[in-house]
Amino acid sequence: MDQDHPQSTLESGAETGTVLMRDVAELAGVAISTVSRALTQPDRVSKKTRDRIMAAAAQIGYTPNAVAQNLRRGSSRMMMIVLPGPLMGGASQIVPAVLEGVAAALTAEGFNLMVANLDRSEAVERHILDLAYGGTIAGALTLASFLPAQGARSLTAAGLPLVGILQDVSDQGVPSVVTNDRAAMAAAVQQLLDLGHRRFMYIAAPPGNYHEYQRFGGVLDALREAGLDARAVTRVEAGDSFLMGLQAGAIAAERFAAMAPQGRPTAILGSSDDAAIAFIGAAARLGLRVPEDVSVVGFDGSAVGAHTIPPLTTIAQPARAMGERAAYMLLEQARGGALPPLVTLDSRLILRGSIAAAPAI
Structure with missing residues (x-):
């Protein structure tokens, strides 16, 4: 057995179903901390030990928890999108298409999407800010013109890439994607x-x-x-x-x-x-x-x-196109690229049977 402390508490709750990191450690005959290093810093574990750990993980069907790994590494592959509370009055009709565009673009680049619903309650704002300041997310998109802020903390001051969709929040220093x-x-x-x-x-x-x-x-x-x-x-x-x-x-x-x-x-x-x-x-x-x-x-x-x-x-x-454009802008911002303050996409008039020549009265 490796000579790390065999009962290290670096388990972090990573699991798939009921399979835990400690189960992998027990099967491989190593400490939990060694399993953690093999998964997050493989160069610090010998090839022989690493192969034994990976074989044990495969045997019992263990998959590391990506969020837990990101927190330990100080990085994240998770993006958040903030929705503006109740989705009525038209927004409910197009937000699903916006989300499709965002998810497609982020997934293609290896990122996941977390959805937060901003109902302007203190608890919800605090939760969103905790995520922004706690390292859980790598950036955020917002469909709300009202951006979370409490005391000295705000979404705009969290130091994360941030892009607005549907709402022009460029006056708050947030690059935005809107329609004409x-x-x-x-x-x-x-x-x-x-x-x-x-x-x-x-x-x-x-x-x-x-x-x-x-x-x-x-x-x-x-x-x-x-x-x-x-x-x-x-x-x-x-x-x-x-x-x-x-x-x-x-x-x-x-x-x-x-x-x-x-x-x-x-x-x-x-x-x-x-x-x-x-x-x-x-x-x-x-x-x-x-x-x-x-x-x-x-x-x-x-x-x-x-x-x-x-x-x-x-x-x-162009709801889906807006989502895609905003997601790629967010990724570009995360890479340190410069963004225009406002990107405007064209809407189009669809002519159907509800209009005709003005009636003669």
Whole structure:
């Protein structure tokens, strides 16, 4: 038996199923510390001993715990992505595609992905910061505009590579990947203007939200370009929570139905697909026809939009591409590379059956 202390406590809980590092040590006839060195610093163990340890590990099906090894080495192959609490109001439709892109890029480079859900509670923020400062993760991606901070600790001050997705947090020193929300919405409004629409209803996202500012800004840009002012658009507020997105669409339909036909908007602009789809459903219950009575456009490009009646015209965000780009930016930052403060990807307008020429009223 090797002459290390045979009962060393460097076990660290590494295990697969019920097989522990000490089981490998017992079978190989060495100390636990020798097994640990053979797995993490093989050059410090003789080839004969190392081969015996690896044979024992293979015999009983032992696989080292990667996180435990990373903590001992002072390095990590784990990245974290921080989600912005409840995923409603459109985000729930595209975040899975963003995660697919992130995971694909990180896996290709030998990294794993940990998901943290930021609900702005003190305990959750503390946990995220513990991970950032404790060596568990090698970097972080964030879909939240609000970045965890407690006292002297913050995600931006943890010294880790950090990249934002969907939200522009470059003003906080965090390189970000976003889509051209403003220009994309302006292009959708121009499409409706070309169809003869001059009165619009906009179903808003919560105030102060980055996407709300960009998307409604695009509406106003297109109206100004056409010689119209803000009076050409009626806003329906969604309230302070994205949970109101679906409800806002239904409220917008009720307000629309209550208007005199001669003064109604002829086109609805949803700040999300959720809001637009809710409007279509509520409008049908109220006896209104889409697009004969009113055209409807959403924003996000969620898959469900293709299956509404009629199918929803929407602005599709390149969600998977955003995830991939952000992940590769994170890896480049981890290697010491310089990044642009903001990368903007183009969304595209998908024309379907929910829009038509403005009705003659």
